Amino acid sequence: MTDSYSEYERKQIAQQEYNASIHKGLPIKIGSGKNTKLIGTVRQVITDKTGLNAYVVESPDKKTVSILYKGSEGIGQEGSKVDWIDNDIPMAKNITTATPKATSQLKSAAKTLNKVLEDYPNAKIDVYGHSLGSMDAQYALANVSDVNRISGAYVYEGPNTYPALTDKQKAKADALKYRIHNYIDPKDFVTLGYVKNTSNHKFDLNSQNAVGIVYHVDSKSRINPVEQHMWGGYQWNSDGSLQIESDSSAWENKYSSSLDAVSLGMYNFSTLKSQRKKDGKLSKNETFFLDSVQAGLIAQGLVTASETVKSEVETAKKDAVNEAEELFQSTKTAPWGISELSIDEIQEAFAGAGVTYDSIVTKVEDHFAKKGSKVDEIATAYSQLETKIQTGINDALAADSNLAQEFNQWSVQ
Numbered sequence: 001m002t003d004s005y006s007e008y009e010r011k012q013i014a015q016q017e018y019n020a021s022i023h024k025g026l027p028i029k030i031g032s033g034k035n036t037k038l039i040g041t042v043r044q045v046i047t048d049k050t051g052l053n054a055y056v057v058e059s060p061d062k063k064t065v066s067i068l069y070k071g072s073e074g075i076g077q078e079g080s081k082v083d084w085i086d087n088d089i090p091m092a093k094n095i096t097t098a099t100p101k102a103t104s105q106l107k108s109a110a111k112t113l114n115k116v117l118e119d120y121p122n123a124k125i126d127v128y129g130h131s132l133g134s135m136d137a138q139y140a141l142a143n144v145s146d147v148n149r150i151s152g153a154y155v156y157e158g159p160n161t162y163p164a165l166t167d168k169q170k171a172k173a174d175a176l177k178y179r180i181h182n183y184i185d186p187k188d189f190v191t192l193g194y195v196k197n198t199s200n201h202k203f204d205l206n207s208q209n210a211v212g213i214v215y216h217v218d219s220k221s222r223i224n225p226v227e228q229h230m231w232g233g234y235q236w237n238s239d240g241s242l243q244i245e246s247d248s249s250a251w252e253n254k255y256s257s258s259l260d261a262v263s264l265g266m267y268n269f270s271t272l273k274s275q276r277k278k279d280g281k282l283s284k285n286e287t288f289f290l291d292s293v294q295a296g297l298i299a300q301g302l303v304t305a306s307e308t309v310k311s312e313v314e315t316a317k318k319d320a321v322n323e324a325e326e327l328f329q330s331t332k333t334a335p336w337g338i339s340e341l342s343i344d345e346i347q348e349a350f351a352g353a354g355v356t357y358d359s360i361v362t363k364v365e366d367h368f369a370k371k372g373s374k375v376d377e378i379a380t381a382y383s384q385l386e387t388k389i390q391t392g393i394n395d396a397l398a399a400d401s402n403l404a405q406e407f408n409q410w411s412v413q
Helices: 007-018 080-096 104-119 132-141 167-175 225-232 249-254 256-276 284-330 343-352 357-399 401-411
Strands: 027-030 037-047 053-058 064-069 124-130 150-156 180-184 213-216
Touching: 007 027, 007 037, 007 053, 007 064, 007 124, 007 150, 037 064, 053 104, 064 104, 064 132, 080 104, 080 132, 104 124, 104 132, 124 132, 132 150, 132 167, 132 180, 167 256, 213 249, 249 256, 256 284, 284 357
Parallel strands: 064 124, 124 150, 150 180, 180 213
Antiparallel strands: 027 037, 037 053, 053 064
C-alpha cells in the first residue's frame, strides 16, 4: 500500500474537520507556500440530529474520496449536549463494560460511509476522524459495505470502540486492521480502552482487541488537557514522521502489506465460503475451490513478507557498506593530529594492525551477501510454492471442464 502523504500531512488533513469556514465547494489545502498541497474539494457537508458532522472531499483526479468525521463540540457550545450526553458518555460506558452497542451518531456515521461508497463507485475511500470523530470512523469501518474499497483510515485521540462491537463487526474491523492507523496520546484522558503490552516482544501486539494499528504517541505533557487532546503533545521529526513510543506498531506497519493481504483476503474467503454453503454443506468442487483460494492467500502473504525482508536487507547492506567506506576513508588521515606521516605510511600502520579495506568494507559486504543469499532462497521458495499451487489448480481445471466453468462463475461473484 502506497502513502503519498507524511504522518504530519495526514494530521493536517484530519484537522480540517475543525475548519470553521468549511463549506461545499471549498478547496481543501494543507501546507503553505511552495509546500502547499491541494487535497481536493468539499462535495458534501453532512449534519444531522444525532450530532454527526462529516465532510466529503473529492481528490482532483477523482480517484480518492476522503470522509472527515468531526469530533465533539466544546462543552457549552451549540451541539455539545448531543455529542457528550447522547454519544460520548454512553459510548464510554459501552466500551468499559464491553457492551456491543452503538449510539445514534455512530450508526449515522456508518450509513454515511456506505452512502459515499454508493455515490462514488469508482473511487477509493480514505477515512479521517478525531475524538468522537475517531469513534464515528472506527464504527463506520466496522460496518462498511465493501472492505476492498477502503484505501486507508487515520484516526486520532478517540476511545477504542472494539469492545463495543459485535463479533460480526469485529471481524470486519480485523479485516481492515492494517489499513487503519489509530493514533493515541497516552497523556490524553480521552483515549479509553487501549492496552499497551510492556514485554517489548514484537509479537505481543499492542493492537490486539483494537481497531487498526495502534500507535502510542511519544508525547510531551501539556498543562491544558484540551490542548493535549488536540494534538498538542505530538512531536514531529524533520521528515514529517511522528515520534512513537516503543510498541509493536513499527513492526506491524513494516509488514502491513503482507498482513493486509492475509487479513483482508481471509475475510473475503470467509464471506465467500458462507455464500457457497448450501444447507451447511459444500460440494466437492466448492471445497476444492475454497481450499485453493485459501492456499493462494497464504502463499501470497508469504511472498509479500519475504519481499519486504529482502528490501530491508538490501537497504541495511547499502547503509552499512556506505558507513564502512567512510570508516576506511578515515584511515587515510593521521590520527591524534600526527601530520608528519604520509597517507601511505598511515595506511601501512593501519594494515599492520589488521585494519584494511578487506577487513572493513569487504567483510561487511560478505556478511550481507550471506544474509541476502538466505533471504533470496526463502523468497524463491515461497514464490515457487505460489506457482505450484496455481499450477495444480490450472491442471485440475484443464482436466475437468465442469470444474473450470464453476471456477469462472464463482471467481466473479
